[in-house]
Amino acid sequence: MTVRLVPNTLKPKRSKHLVFLSSEGVILNHNLGASLSNACLKHGQQIALRSAEFEVSYQELYNKAIVLANRLNELGIEADEPVIVSVSNQVADVIAVLAVWLAHAVIVPVHRSSPPDVINGLQHKTKARFHINGIVHIVSEIIPPKREILGGAAFVIFTSGSTGEPKGVVVSHASFLSKITEINRLLNFENHESTLLVLNINFSFGLWVCLLTLLTGGRLVMQEKFEPLAFLNLLQAQQINRVGMVPTMMRTIFSKVELSEEVGKINQQSSLKQILIGGESLGTSLAQSIRKQFSNSHLIDIYGSTETATCDFFLFPKDFVNYPGCIGRPSGEVQFRIVDKNEEPLALGEIGELQIYSPFLMNGYLDDPHLTEIAFNNKWFKTGDLAREVDKSVVELMGRSKELISRGGNKITPGEIEQVICAHPDIAAAMAVGLPDDILGERIHVLLVLKVGANQEALNMRSFLNQKLEKYKQPDVFYLLSELPLGRTGKADRGQFKNKILSHSLNPISIT
Numbered sequence: 001m002t003v004r005l006v007p008n009t010l011k012p013k014r015s016k017h018l019v020f021l022s023s024e025g026v027i028l029n030h031n032l033g034a035s036l037s038n039a040c041l042k043h044g045q046q047i048a049l050r051s052a053e054f055e056v057s058y059q060e061l062y063n064k065a066i067v068l069a070n071r072l073n074e075l076g077i078e079a080d081e082p083v084i085v086s087v088s089n090q091v092a093d094v095i096a097v098l099a100v101w102l103a104h105a106v107i108v109p110v111h112r113s114s115p116p117d118v119i120n121g122l123q124h125k126t127k128a129r130f131h132i133n134g135i136v137h138i139v140s141e142i143i144p145p146k147r148e149i150l151g152g153a154a155f156v157i158f159t160s161g162s163t164g165e166p167k168g169v170v171v172s173h174a175s176f177l178s179k180i181t182e183i184n185r186l187l188n189f190e191n192h193e194s195t196l197l198v199l200n201i202n203f204s205f206g207l208w209v210c211l212l213t214l215l216t217g218g219r220l221v222m223q224e225k226f227e228p229l230a231f232l233n234l235l236q237a238q239q240i241n242r243v244g245m246v247p248t249m250m251r252t253i254f255s256k257v258e259l260s261e262e263v264g265k266i267n268q269q270s271s272l273k274q275i276l277i278g279g280e281s282l283g284t285s286l287a288q289s290i291r292k293q294f295s296n297s298h299l300i301d302i303y304g305s306t307e308t309a310t311c312d313f314f315l316f317p318k319d320f321v322n323y324p325g326c327i328g329r330p331s332g333e334v335q336f337r338i339v340d341k342n343e344e345p346l347a348l349g350e351i352g353e354l355q356i357y358s359p360f361l362m363n364g365y366l367d368d369p370h371l372t373e374i375a376f377n378n379k380w381f382k383t384g385d386l387a388r389e390v391d392k393s394v395v396e397l398m399g400r401s402k403e404l405i406s407r408g409g410n411k412i413t414p415g416e417i418e419q420v421i422c423a424h425p426d427i428a429a430a431m432a433v434g435l436p437d438d439i440l441g442e443r444i445h446v447l448l449v450l451k452v453g454a455n456q457e458a459l460n461m462r463s464f465l466n467q468k469l470e471k472y473k474q475p476d477v478f479y480l481l482s483e484l485p486l487g488r489t490g491k492a493d494r495g496q497f498k499n500k501i502l503s504h505s506l507n508p509i510s511i512t
Contacts, residue, residue, distance in 0.1 A: 031173045032154050033101025035215060037062055043217045046192070050238075051222045054091045058214075061095060068099035071136050078143060079104040080150045082126040084119065086133035087201050088112035089222040094210065096132045097201070101173075106153045108168075109202035111488065125168060126156060126366065149363050156366055157204055157306050168366030169306045171204075179309040179360040180212050182332035186314055187274065187300070189242070191217035196234055196243040198223045203489045204306040205279055209244040226490065228253050232262040239271040246279040248484060248492050250290055251429045255483070257452040263293050270296045278302035278311075280491045281397060281415055284325040285422040286429075291320070303327035303397070307381055309360040312336070313395060325419060326396040327387075334358040336395065338387055343377055346388075351398050351413075354387035355380040386413055403494060405434030406441050410472045414494070417475065420468045421446065424461065426454035429484050432475065433494050435501060443476040447497055447506075449483055456480065461511045478511045 040062035127144035199206030304310035315328030364372035399413030414432035434442035485496035
């Protein structure tokens, strides 16, 4: 392969920006923008993106991104400068992401529906000058300072912090591109396959699903908002091969009896090869329901975090039989350990904090070296999740250490309670939290979501739990809603449940 050096066509005047091309015109660079451009050059007139209103080919995606990148260069954008990008699964969002990367800058994705105060807060935290929402908006005239942590960064995604203050997770091009490569060794995305994107790309799960589809020459069908019937119709009409979801979406589908016929049609069609699910605990009961209703699809449970570039563990169908409820085995080059409160490794079967090391870890938290430091123990990232190794390299989550309930001196994980309750034949979903109590320290509060047609009066929940849980693990207070409260990413949100209780907007129910 002959290699030649050419000026960057985005803005020839800036000779410091150079791109290596092979004799075949392939860009030789480990930047995600370069890799995505390679895919555009390779797949040309194939459809890359499809939404309800628009359809663009790979070549059109590249051409439109070049125009937007030129605009950023004309405005004097600096290398590794953060740019806020509004997203909501529109074709323009992917164009904007590619444009920012082609301009050698860093995306800060935020949902398009976010209130102005949220966007202003991100601008203040990142010191971004530019905000792309279809077009480039100049929100500041001040060039942001050079920050070492942003060197080679692909994105900054803000996640909820333990104090309620969002943390800006900085992940490099090298880490994310390498992690995507490892993911594909397991999932085998292929040219001409179709992926339904319903997870937004301000969510790292949605971002890698989007990128991996495009990097392998697939067709990305984009749904702006999860609406169960429209979602199922798209799966069928577009003959979707793969979809990424959070468990809450599946719970919503299964809670609507009128959708069962549509689920059956999709299963009979047999186009849907893989259901990728993650972002929150799946649970054995829901996993069994998905495997039964979508019996012609492979359900793959995925565990990871933005800080680790996502996808650290996979539970494939072959392991579900022997290890139901587990998160599976580590993905390529991921190491893990489970430690006690003194950071000492624990034996097989013992519960402790799950810690992860890999070449794909985040650069750190933006402008917060202290928070970055305490997130690690030497090389190990502290996930904050309680887990145990049930067999060699097979891990089961037991809850969050921050969510650990201390009732009468007994430590209880919410996940354990939720799994038992969800095994009840009339329960669609459950959420457990601990709230302060003058006598016991904390009492256990549980939110129930009933399956369609279930009768609250006939649950016999107490007798059911007496057979499943020790007395000290049994809930003190029950509540009933039609669905679990959700956060901005569509995941079930314990904080919202706690707030509803504390604000007295939920009334306890009587359970026999």
